[in-house]
Amino acid sequence: MTTLVYLIPAALFLGALGLSGFLWALRSGQYEDLDGAAERMLIDPDDKPER
Amino acid sequence: MSCCAPGAEMALALDRATSVQPSNQEIKLASRSLGDDLRQTDLSVPTVHCAGCIQTIETALAKLDRVEGARVNLSTKRVAIRWRGNEVPPFVAALGRLGYEAHLFDPETGEKDKTLSELIRAVAVAGFAAGNIMLLSVSVWSGAEGATRDLFHWVSALIAIPALAFAGGIYFRSAWNALRHGRMNMDVPIAVGVSLAYTMSLYETINHGDHAYFDASVSLLFFLLIGRTLDHVMRERARTAVNGLSRLAARGAIVLRDDGTRDYLPVGEIEPGMQLLIAAGERIPVDGKIIRGSSDLDCSLVSGESTPRTVTSGEAVQAGILNLTGPLTVEATGAAKDSFLAEMVRLMEAAEGGRAHYRRVADRVSALYAPVVHLTAFVTFAGWMAATGDWHRAMTIAIAVLIITCPCALGLAVPIVQVVAARRLFENGIMVKDGSAMERLATIDTAVFDKTGTLTLGQPRLVNASLVDPGMLAIAAEMAAHSRHPFSRAIAGMAGFAGQPKLESVSEHPGFGIEATAAGSTWRLGRRGWAGLKARTVGEGKHSYGGTVLTKDGIIVASFVFEDALRADARAAIVQLNDARVSVEMLSGDTAAACGEVAETLGIDDFVPALLPSGKVECIETLAKDDHKVLMVGDGLNDTPALNAAHVSIAPATAADIGRNTADFVFLRESLLAVPLALDVSRKAGRLIRQNIAIAIVYNTIAVPIAILGHVTPLIAAIAMSASSLLVIGNALRLQGFVLAAVTRAPSATRSGIRASVHPS
Numbered sequence: 001m002t003t004l005v006y007l008i009p010a011a012l013f014l015g016a017l018g019l020s021g022f023l024w025a026l027r028s029g030q031y032e033d034l035d036g037a038a039e040r041m042l043i044d045p046d047d048k049p050e051r
Numbered sequence: 052m053s054c055c056a057p058g059a060e061m062a063l064a065l066d067r068a069t070s071v072q073p074s075n076q077e078i079k080l081a082s083r084s085l086g087d088d089l090r091q092t093d094l095s096v097p098t099v100h101c102a103g104c105i106q107t108i109e110t111a112l113a114k115l116d117r118v119e120g121a122r123v124n125l126s127t128k129r130v131a132i133r134w135r136g137n138e139v140p141p142f143v144a145a146l147g148r149l150g151y152e153a154h155l156f157d158p159e160t161g162e163k164d165k166t167l168s169e170l171i172r173a174v175a176v177a178g179f180a181a182g183n184i185m186l187l188s189v190s191v192w193s194g195a196e197g198a199t200r201d202l203f204h205w206v207s208a209l210i211a212i213p214a215l216a217f218a219g220g221i222y223f224r225s226a227w228n229a230l231r232h233g234r235m236n237m238d239v240p241i242a243v244g245v246s247l248a249y250t251m252s253l254y255e256t257i258n259h260g261d262h263a264y265f266d267a268s269v270s271l272l273f274f275l276l277i278g279r280t281l282d283h284v285m286r287e288r289a290r291t292a293v294n295g296l297s298r299l300a301a302r303g304a305i306v307l308r309d310d311g312t313r314d315y316l317p318v319g320e321i322e323p324g325m326q327l328l329i330a331a332g333e334r335i336p337v338d339g340k341i342i343r344g345s346s347d348l349d350c351s352l353v354s355g356e357s358t359p360r361t362v363t364s365g366e367a368v369q370a371g372i373l374n375l376t377g378p379l380t381v382e383a384t385g386a387a388k389d390s391f392l393a394e395m396v397r398l399m400e401a402a403e404g405g406r407a408h409y410r411r412v413a414d415r416v417s418a419l420y421a422p423v424v425h426l427t428a429f430v431t432f433a434g435w436m437a438a439t440g441d442w443h444r445a446m447t448i449a450i451a452v453l454i455i456t457c458p459c460a461l462g463l464a465v466p467i468v469q470v471v472a473a474r475r476l477f478e479n480g481i482m483v484k485d486g487s488a489m490e491r492l493a494t495i496d497t498a499v500f501d502k503t504g505t506l507t508l509g510q511p512r513l514v515n516a517s518l519v520d521p522g523m524l525a526i527a528a529e530m531a532a533h534s535r536h537p538f539s540r541a542i543a544g545m546a547g548f549a550g551q552p553k554l555e556s557v558s559e560h561p562g563f564g565i566e567a568t569a570a571g572s573t574w575r576l577g578r579r580g581w582a583g584l585k586a587r588t589v590g591e592g593k594h595s596y597g598g599t600v601l602t603k604d605g606i607i608v609a610s611f612v613f614e615d616a617l618r619a620d621a622r623a624a625i626v627q628l629n630d631a632r633v634s635v636e637m638l639s640g641d642t643a644a645a646c647g648e649v650a651e652t653l654g655i656d657d658f659v660p661a662l663l664p665s666g667k668v669e670c671i672e673t674l675a676k677d678d679h680k681v682l683m684v685g686d687g688l689n690d691t692p693a694l695n696a697a698h699v700s701i702a703p704a705t706a707a708d709i710g711r712n713t714a715d716f717v718f719l720r721e722s723l724l725a726v727p728l729a730l731d732v733s734r735k736a737g738r739l740i741r742q743n744i745a746i747a748i749v750y751n752t753i754a755v756p757i758a759i760l761g762h763v764t765p766l767i768a769a770i771a772m773s774a775s776s777l778l779v780i781g782n783a784l785r786l787q788g789f790v791l792a793a794v795t796r797a798p799s800a801t802r803s804g805i806r807a808s809v810h811p812s
Contacts, residue, residue, distance in 0.1 A: 004199065008206060012183060019179040026171060036125030039102035 073155050075139040076315030077302050081155045085133065089119065092139075094130045094153040095295040096146065099123060107149055115140045127291050154297035167287055170280040173218040177273040180214035181266070183207075185769075188266040192766045204256040207265040211249060218272045219245055221279075237417040237462050240424055244457035245271060251450045262447065267454050267768050274776050275462045282466040282486065285473040289482035293704075293717050299352065300371065300392065300708045301336035304329065307380065318387045329379045331561075332535055335372045338390040339381040341365060345562040346377035347536055351509040352687050352707050353391065355502060355640030355662075357615040359537060361562040371688050371707065376536050377561025391688065396709065398664055398692040409698075411487045412740055413465040420461065428452045431759050444761075451763040455754045460775040464743035467783040472736035475786065480720040481729050488715035491699040492730055493737035494680045498628055499671060499697065501685030502639035502649055502658075503615070504705060506723070509686075512616035513541045523609040526554075527601045530565045530576045533557045538599055538613055539565065542576075564599075575602045582607070615645070617652065618703075620722045625653050627727035631734075633682070638667050640689050667693035684726060686710055701726055732786075739786055743779045750775040 025031065073081075082092040099108060105123045112121035112132060117140050119133040130153070134140050146153040187203040195203060219242070226242035229235060245268045252263035303317040307326040318336045321327065329335055331346065345363035350356045353371045362368065368381060370390035387393065428449045435445035469486035476483055483489060503509045516524065524545055531539035554574075557567040564577010575582035582602040601609040625635050637658035639646045646660040659670060667685075671693050674681050683690070683697030686706035694700035694713045702714035711717050718725035754771050757763055763771075 004202065008202075011186070012206075012210070015179055015183055019175055022175050023172060026168060026175075031171075033124040033126045036105065036123060039105060039125055042102035043106045 073143060073302075074315070076305070078139045078143070078155065080303055080315070080317055082134075082139075088135050090134055092132045092134065092142070093156070094132065094143070094146070095128060095156045095297070096123075096130050096151050096153045097128050097295065098151055099125065099128055099130075104151070108146065108151065111145055111149055112142055115142060115145060118142065128295060155302070156295050156298055167280075167283055170221070170276065170283055173221055174273070174276045174280050177214050177218035177269060177276055180210045180218075181270040181273040183210050184266045184269050188263075188765065188769070191263075200261065201256065201259055204252070204263045204265070207263065208253055208256055211265045211269050214269050214272065215245065215249060218276055221276070222272070235414075235418045235421050237413050237421075240417070240421045240453075241271070241275065241457060241462060243425070244268075244453045247450050248454050251446065255447075262765055264450070264454055264765050264768065267457075267765060267772065270769070271454075271457055271772065274772075278463045278466040278470075281470045285470050285477070286483070286485055288477065289473070289484060289717075292482050292719070293484075293711055296704050296711065296717075296719075298708055299334065301334040304333075304336045321383055322386055323383050325383045327381045327383060329374045329381055331374055331376055331378060333374055335368050335370055335374060335381065337370050337383045337387050338368070338385040339383045340367050341379055342382050343380035344378055346379050347375040347562060349373040349375055349509075349537065351503045353689060355504075355687055355689055357503045357507065357509060357511075357641055357645060363562065376534060376559055392709070395664060395688050395691050398668065399695045399709075399713065401692075409487060409491055411465075412490055412744075413461075416461065416744060424453065424456045427456070427755065427759070434759075435761070448758070448761045448763075451761070451768065452755065452758040454768050455758040455763055455771060456751055457772075460747040460750060460772075460779045461744065463776055464747055464779050464783075465740050467780055468736050468739045468743060468786065471783050471786045472732050475732055476716075476729060479725065479728060480718055481725050482717045482719070483729075484715050484717075488699055489733040489736050490740075491680075491715070492682065492733040495682040495698060495730070496633060497636065497674055497679045498633050498682045498684065498726070499636045499638055499674070499693070500655075501667075501683075501687060501690045501693075502637055502641055502646055504686035505618070505684055505690075505703060506621050506637065506649060506653060507615040507617050508721075509705075510616055511537050511541045511613035513545060513611055514614050515610075515612040516545050519609045519611065523601055526569070526574060527576050527609065527611070529554055530557060530567050530574065530601075533567075534559050534565055538611070539576075541613060542611060572604050575605075576600075579607075579610075615649070617649070618721060618723045620724045622653050624723040624726050625655060627724070628730070631727065631730060633730070636670075638662055638670055638693070640664075640687070664689040664692050668696045671696045682726075682730075701729065735786060739783060743782055746778055746782065747775065750778075 030037070078092055079090075082090045085091050096108070099105065105125060108123055108130060109121050112118055112130070117134050117136045117138070119135060121130055121132045121142075123130050130146075132140075132142055134142075143153050184207045187207050191200050191203050222238045222242045222245070225236065226238040229239055248264040248268040252265050252268070254260075255263050301318060303315055304321060305328040306314050306316050306321065307328055308314065313328070316325075321337050326342065327336065327339065341362060341364045343364055345361070347359040347361050348368065349359050350369075350372050352373070353369050359375060362379075367384070368379075370387070370392045431452050432445050432449035435448050436442060439445065466486065469489055472489055473483045473486075500506050519527075524542075527542050528545050531542040534540075534543075554567045554569045557565060559565050560577070560581070563581040564575055567574050567576075577599065579600050582600050582605075599611045599613070600607045601611070628635055635655050635657075637646065637650055637655050639658065639660050640662055641660060643660040646658050650656075650658045659666075662670070667690065671681050671683060675696075675698070680698045683694050683700045684702070685691075685694055685700070686703050688707045688710065690702075691707065691710045691713055694702065694710055699716075700714040701716040701718065702710045704711070704717055704719045706714070706717070716725075716729055718729070750771070754763075757767075
């Protein structure tokens with residue numbers, strides 16, 4: 001029983017961390033161009049145009 | 052550009068619109084201000100498709116003066132360019148030099164897809180809650196007791212609150228909306244089931260009971276939200292693709308003021324009496340009268356006429372007509388709100404939409420289903436009350452009935468199939484606007500086609516190329532390359548021979564033809580009376596398009612015969628439709644002779660020529676009165692009211708803007724086989740939907756008696772619900788596996804069509 005007292009909050013915290021990470025990624029527009037993101041990693045960073 | 056050859060299916064859609072680049076004023080009008088002198092322009096660039104394209108475009112645009120930055124979105128095939136100053140940087144020209152066709156499109160109105168991000172957030176929250184609650188529930192099921200079980204229940208109850216408030220809100224709002232208007236939809240039993248299950252579980256938790264349904268209520272929301280989100284993503288994709296097509300209506304025009312100054316005004320600000328300058332390649336923005344200049348006009352999108360019309364000053368022109376060869380000065384006779392386009396919109400609104408009375412399968416089923424479920428739960432409650440007098444037990448069992456019948460499978464049964472079907476159609480270049488369109492298409496028994504632009508391409512094709520002297524043809528092609536007239540483009544498409552004399556001083560005489568000098572002699576390509584009268588060759592055409600000749604110093608050396616090119620696979624499409632027991636008719640605004648010829652080639656028995664837009668609507672309404680379910684396929688402005696009046700409608704990507712927006716389906720490729728393919732997929736989807744609903748009903752007839760007898764525990768409910776959902780999803784995925792012979796054949800035909808049509812430009 002005592003183990004549960006810290007295990008459950010730990011599990012929930014980790015879950016919430018993942019959830020907030022996803023929501024942050026969604027808000028910062030990382031899902032707006034999935035095809036583009038896949039292709040962009042092929043571009044050399046040297047001539048990457050400024051954003 | 053080796054990897055970036057424009058082979059994408061979208062290239063075709065552009066072909067008709069490639070004629071002119073958007074003017075600087077037009078770009079400025081369409082750009083939006085980001086404040087601080089910074090403006091953003093969004094361009095649709097359909098041919099970008101790899102990392103190389105992204106890099107080429109972004110670096111080239113960033114090098115231009117006054118351009119702050121450019122960002123390519125590969126998923127939507129768009130480029131967002133941020134720039135400063137008053138002058139528009141020449142980014143369209145820059146893209147053109149790189150080999151990318153760019154065009155403006157209608158910017159999205161309002162906020163950028165709020166619904167989708169709300170849905171995705173809801174899925175994320177519900178998924179998080181469902182996962183954690185399920186973990187806690189598993190330990191309860193495997194024997195947690197006493198204080199531990201209570202603790203787990205309390206934690207579950209806490210986690211469920213945000214999920215219900217946030218993810219459940221979508222369903223509660225929709226259910227409340229339906230109830231308020233006295234309707235029933237699938238969301239009503241969902242909302243009732245979820246909220247009752249939560250309340251009862253909370254009561255159990257407070258009283259240290261052993262059965263709580265927190266997991267059921269949250270995972271139910273999670274499953275249903277997945278279905279709903281997929282459905283939304285699919286429709287959004289179709290909408291974006293259709294939106295990205297080039298805009299065909301004029302955004303504005305150059306107005307010539309009395310004092311000689313020129314202003315670019317948006318269409319809405321043009322008033323009667325203003326003088327407009329319409330360059331070759333532009334569309335006429337409002338109804339008007341020509342006061343200066345002569346030209347050839349392409350009226351195919353407006354009236355359905357396939358032959359270009361030659362006009363001179365004094366003649367009336369309608370909004371939407373494309374000016375082909377010469378500059379015109381037009382005096383506006385009506386404002387945008389009284390012009391032909393607005394007239395079409397009014398006709399469209401007046402004709403009651405053919406789909407107004409259609410109720411979606413899911414809604415029809417749930418109208419029966421929800422009362423039955425709620426009645427069963429109530430009767431169960433009353434029965435247990437009467438038998439045992441234990442209201443707590445009666446309530447628990449009644450809620451178990453509600454949960455087990457909660458239409459998880461039913462709620463997924465329809466959208467999942469439609470998502471899979473829409474995806475299939477998407478892969479074949481067909482966009483579906485919404486799920487009900489597929490349901491309606493599956494029921495049709497009559498297909499009505501427009502002629503110009505739908506069955507035919509609305510572009511002439513040279514038919515006697517093999518009879519013309521190749522040397523002469525080469526010269527004609529060389530000359531024709533300088534003109535935008537459809538006949539010229541057809542001839543220019545025949546180019547490819549080397550060794551012809553170098554042309555000098557090529558000039559176009561609007562309404563007549565092209566003149567050039569080469570090696571000391573004067574060549575003219577154009578209408579017979581102007582180019583020359585005396586014939587040297589024999590066997591000249593007496594066809595409808597006859598009268599286009601090539602002359603050398605006034606003597607005819609070659610004559611050209613054209614016909615309106617049929618859309619690829621038009622005949623095969625008609626045959627397939629007939630095989631699918633759909634009768635085919637043709638309605639056209641063109642002449643009887645032109646219609647008769649096309650009808651004969653394609654094997655269409657019924658056709659009505661020379662129809663006004665209202666006539667087309669009447670024809671469709673007559674058919675509808677005789678209990679026919681009508682599919683309308685058309686592209687012109689004059690077809691738009693008919694597209695709206697029909698039970699379901701399909702438009703090609705080359706259709707007028709409002710036609711594309713009205714139609715339920717838009718196909719991007721040239722082949723007309725898209726129509727039977729859409730019908731086939733829709734019918735198969737309809738069959739799978741019925742199967743899925745049958746599965747859901749069978750599941751209920753087995754599970755409900757068990758629930759009524761009081762044998763259902765939260766564990767059994769969780770297993771039963773997941774199993775039925777998986778079964779339904781699995782059945783829907785079978786659509787992916789169906790081998791459609793037509794699908795595999797279509798792309799090859801399309802590809803060649805694109806090459807041919809792209810080449811001349």
